[in-house]
Amino acid sequence: MILQIENHMVTNKTSQLTLNTPLPAEASHIFSPEAMAFVDALHQEFNERRLALLAMRRKRQKEIDNGALPDFLPQTRHIRVDFWKAAPVPEVIADRRVEITGPVDRKMIINALNSGANVFMADFEDANSPTWQNVYEGQVNLFDAVRRQIDFTAPNGKKYALNEKIAVLFVRPRGLHLPEKHLKYSSNCASGSLVDFGFYFFHNALKSIENGFGPFFYLPKLESHLEARWWNDVFNFSEDYLGLKRGTIKATVLIETILATFEADEIIYELREHSAGLNCGRWDYIFSYIKKLKNHKQFILPDRALVTMETPFMDAYSKYVVQVCHRRGVHAMGGMSAFIPVKDNETENQAAFEKVRKDKLREVLNGHDGTWVAHPGLVQVAKEIFDQYMPEPNQIHKVKPTHDFTAADLLTPPALVVTEKGIRHNINVALLYIESWLSGTGAAAIYNLMEDAATAEISRAQLWQWLHNKVVTSEGIEFTEYVYEKLKKEELAKIKGMVGEKRFASGRFRVAECILDQLVLDVEFTEFLTLPAYEFLP
Structure with missing residues (x-):
């Protein structure tokens, strides 16, 4: 294995990835010469394409600003209508009925892995403020978690350690648009995506395989199937680099941009060897709807509290993602419940729990195979709903009669108030x-x-x-x-x-x-x- 890694390090290209900030001793093993060489290789192979994809996003946004509306791509219609399925997911992630998410904070990682959820998504993206300390400590924390050597002592003396049974670990790197200024590639900031993915994968892929659970990822903010193709190529390159079997990496794509919905089939197709389904990232989805359609007066949204999963375009989005995923044999994960337990007010606490139950009931009846919560106290609430209405590990086999969703279905806003x-x-x-x-x-x-x-x-x-x-x-x-x-x-x-x-x-x-x-x-x-x-x- 070491020989294979060293062979990849022998290249005619000079290393261009450098740290431009002091490195604490406790993180020195993360930024080892071998790991730096791998992340450098990722940048040499993929960073130029990443920047080109971001330029394509800006071009597409200008077209929408000037009057175009999102729609299904005519040139990829054959992918949407043909019969094909993605590769089956490993048995260890067949049942994902409740997933908990949170930042890569040490205490959070322990509590989330111990929470009783099926999956913990450790987040370098929206739930993490990417200070340099948070970035490097997050890598250290995950390194320790994969090896089950993570513990934490709070200022009050309370000790935290892993239980015998823990959730399966997924990791969400930063989106394609986000830089990492503490690492330079050539003279520019490194890619947050490649930094987060690269260091985690290099150090933990083999160990997670040994432990039977990975490497598994969530991919944020994708806007097109070409971006999914980019990630698929990153995965292929990375598997080859460590001598892993093709398709070892599994990734769930967050459908959290309005444009990605119209390419949901194509996104799974591009990742079909590596796909672990799609997730309805509802909050970013609402943001994307506003951002992409900001110049179109007919799509102005009302008060945030009035934009719910029962809103026409959100309801269609949830059902369409389920339809696409189940046709392709992969998980359709539900969205985040942002509620947290309310301390010292049992009436408000029960009201919050009831809203979570209602939300999760709608998801499971729509056909989702699992859901997200943000707090360990909500895991059991969500689990009870899915246990009742989904006794099997998932609902992938339940392919409902196809509804011919139109662009109008996926764009219809609620009344403006x-x-x-x-x-x-x-x-x-x-x-x-x-x-x-x-x-x-x-x-x-x-x-x-x-x-x-x-x-x-x-x-x-x-x-x-x-x-x-x-x-x-x-x-x-x-x-x-x-x-x-x-x-x-x-x-x-x-x-x-x-x-x-x-x-x-x-x-x-x-x-x-x-x-x-x-x-x-x-x-x-x-x-x-x-x-x-x-x-x-x-």
Whole structure:
């Protein structure tokens, strides 16, 4: 095995990947010369294509801005209508009825693996603020978790360690658009995707296979089957590099962009040796709907609270993903329940649990093979619903009569109702989340919901769309820059009162305010809030 790795290191190309920041001793084994050589090889082989794919995204966005609407691709119709199936998934992930997600924090990893969920998705993306410390500690934590040598002692002395039975580990690297500024490839920032995937895969693929559970991944933010092809080629290259059997890697693609829905069949097809199905990443999906259709007045969305899975385009999306996945023999995973247990208020706690039950019931009856929760306290609630209505490991074999979904089905919005309360809530949550992210916490409990970057993206995107389309609230007020400034000032005062003057002064609320102003007021829509905000991270 070592010989095979060394052979790949013998290349005519000079290594161009370098660390440009001090490396703590506890992470030195992660950034070993051999691991750096592998991640460098990934960049040499795939980074130029990644940048070209991002340029294609921008070109497609301009076309939509200028009047085009998302639709199924005529040139790939044969893939949608032909009969084919993806490779079967390993038995260890046949049953994925409840999956828990969270950042790559050491305590979180232990609690999630011990939670009773079938799968834990360790997240370098939306639930993780990619400070350098979070990135390298996340790799160390996963290295230890795969080897079952992870433990943690809290400041109060409480000790955490793995149970005998733990969840199956999946890892979500950052999206194609995100850089890693602490590693340079040539003279530019390295790719967050290739850094997260590469170091985890190099160190843990063989050990996870030995332990019978991987390597398994989630892929975020894909917008086309060409991006799925890119990942498939990354997987092929990586398997060859370590001498692994083709198809060893399995990956679930998050259908969390409106464009990916129209290429769901094609995405599975591109990854068919490596596919572990699709997941309905609902929060990013709403954000993508706003972002892609932001210039189309007929697709302006109402208050965030009114955009639910019962909304026409969201209901069609859920059912279409199930239909596609089951025709192709792979899992159709449901979306995230952002609710968390409510301490010291049993009435509110039970109300939250009931909302989770209702949400999971809809998913299992739609045909989903599993679902997501954000907190260990919700695992059993979701599991009870799926146990009752899905006694078998999954529902992949239940191929319902095909419904001919149209582009209109997948785009139909709900009625437009925008309220001052909805505007205030978006401002308030966006400020709280961005400040949390800037402070190094990417999964933040806000008003009894576990918020990540996706929900903050919805909030700021709606504010931009409402402002630039001159939306009038149900109270009869046009949403203008003046109104935004007035409400923002009032919401900042509320936040200051809620967190206290000391916390407000020591926090990063003023930086968060400046970032939100840029995101809402700029004429050009900023593609991801994490891009300008990343400049403020250590």
